[in-house]
Amino acid sequence: MDIFEKCRNYTQAREAMESGSYPYFIPLDENEGTEVEYKGQRLIMCGSNNYLGLTTHPKVKEAAQQAISRYGTSCTGSRFLNGTLAMHEQLERELADFVGKEEALIFSTGMQVNLGTISALISRDDVVILDKDDHASIVDGARLGYGKIERFRHNDVEHLERVLKSLPENVGKLIVVDGVFSMGGDLADLPAIYPIAQKYGARIMVDDAHGMGVTGRGRGTAAQFGMTDQVDLIMSTFSKSFASLGGFVAGDDEVIHFVKHNARSLIFSASIPAANAAAALAALHVIREEPELADRVNQIGKRISDELRGMGFNVGNSVTPIVPVIIGDDERTFLTWKRLFENGVFVNPVVSPAVPQGMQLLRTSYMASHTDSQMDQVLDTFKKVGKEVGII
Structure with missing residues (x-):
């Protein structure tokens, strides 16, 4: 058997690319911390690990x-x-x-x-x-x-x-x-x-x-x-x-x-x-x-967790600026990611094997440098998209 046979048989990612729902390796044109640019579109970055905004x-x-x-x-x-x-x-x-x-x-x-x-x-x-x-x-x-x-x-x-x-x-x-x-x-x-x-x-x-x-x-x-x-x-x-x-x-x-x-x-x-x-x-x-940076990012994380939970999203047991939005299946996870992206919010879809089957989620994470108005926009977008795809 040719050791590369498995490579030829791997079609899942290319199929997602062709359908326009491939969410990985996105080449950003600009990355200014709380906002990024992709093909001329500005998005609020809610998928970074730049928790204190120090980059x-x-x-x-x-x-x-x-x-x-x-x-x-x-x-x-x-x-x-x-x-x-x-x-x-x-x-x-x-x-x-x-x-x-x-x-x-x-x-x-x-x-x-x-x-x-x-x-x-x-x-x-x-x-x-x-x-x-x-x-x-x-x-x-x-x-x-x-x-x-x-x-x-x-x-x-x-x-x-x-x-x-x-x-x-x-x-x-x-x-x-x-x-x-x-x-x-x-x-x-x-x-x-x-x-x-x-x-x-x-x-x-x-x-x-x-x-x-x-x-x-x-x-x-x-x-x-x-x-x-x-x-x-x-x-x-x-x-x-x-x-x-x-x-x-x-x-x-x-x-x-x-x-x-x-x-x-x-x-x-x-x-x-x-x-x-x-x-x-x-x-x-x-x-x-500047220990107040840690205080700020945790305050933002708590606000997002509380408000998303109040809307009806499942955010698990998060007590940090990492706030998962647990969806539970691949198709709706990728669909929700795509609709958020189209509406100017960048998050990360996570599916098996990174998480167990049934725990597919959108990983959202926040920075001390996010503004309150940016968070208002993110929450409004989640509410809109969540209703559109039937999560809430």
Whole structure:
């Protein structure tokens, strides 16, 4: 059999393109933060992870520009060899201090943080335990490790305990959860997870890609619960609230030192350019100096959740600026996306396997820089479209 046969048989995306309902890889002509332009049409962006609106912040843009002028466009090597700048280490020190851990380590992307950290820590006799709603990067990092993978139902701590109880006492155990779940906008139940982890000798890693800058007045989900000391590892990305590209993991010095010398995705990837490090560092300073940005984006998220729910939409259990609109089947999900797009609102349709069958949804997300009038327009459009397609 020709290995490319599966490629020839894959027609679903092309069929959607031909029908005009293909919602992915949309080439934007302009991206100014809260609004974007596509073929001359202006749309309110409600599908970005730019939660604090810092991609256009003057301090962040200036820092990146100055870094390019001084260092050029690339480090042309891995952190392990010639790709470490003093700026990388400054950023690591400040990130560790910000999240309340001894050390931090920068990777080239958030995906690589999870691939490298989890696979480095999970040896052949170890077990990694995942929430079923964990991000794909966590799942892939677990697969790259040589140990066993177990999963528990989303935020079901009783099921988590049954899983842990079934494991031998003498194996290493790492529980990995999202702090803020990227599709549902709900939080990991860290206060309930921690005592169970302690009881069975398991460590806890929190992926706070969507929580950093947003929860805990910007310091993340562990800080929100007052559990920074109880969580062993905290990771996040720079591609969301930090308005850049890259990611980091923070924890005890000896653990970060081990990951630094054993994470293949770190050792065998080029380091982030100076411009990305400088942008992330400047964003970190803004997050520290302007905690009101986190307050603002959460206020917007609450308003949208409350008002969409009041209209009759199913927005799940979101308590963050990620507000899912759960529709439940592919056809109506894509139809609703298309009608919103045509009416000037950009959201993201999410179907299986990214979510289970029956949970197909529109993922909406908001920024601190959104105006009240923009949110008025978004809500009016949702009400209009929701009635047109029969959701409400």
